[in-house]
Amino acid sequence: MQATVRTFDPRTRSGTLFLDDGTPVGFGREALDAGPLRTLRPGQRVTISMLGDVVVTITHPGFSPPGGDEGE
Numbered sequence: 001m002q003a004t005v006r007t008f009d010p011r012t013r014s015g016t017l018f019l020d021d022g023t024p025v026g027f028g029r030e031a032l033d034a035g036p037l038r039t040l041r042p043g044q045r046v047t048i049s050m051l052g053d054v055v056v057t058i059t060h061p062g063f064s065p066p067g068g069d070e071g072e
Helices: 029-033
Strands: 002-009 014-019 024-027 045-051 054-059
Touching: 024 054, 029 054
Parallel strands: none
Antiparallel strands: 002 014, 002 045, 014 024, 045 054
16 A cells, blocks of 8 residues: 655654545654655655555555555
8 A cells, every 4th residue: 555754754764644545653663663664754655554544554656564564
């Protein structure tokens, strides 16, 4: 599933995203640390994996994390 970065705090490595339907979702350090990205900028497109309502991985668009299926 793809999303757009809404906010990012480099100190806490957490922030918020907009899903493509406009729904805002928050993410913590763990989601960013699970992928290859080290920083984000508002407006950046990313690919995310979610478990229920929790963002578990944030990656580059088109990149699927090892052992995971993007968008699930």
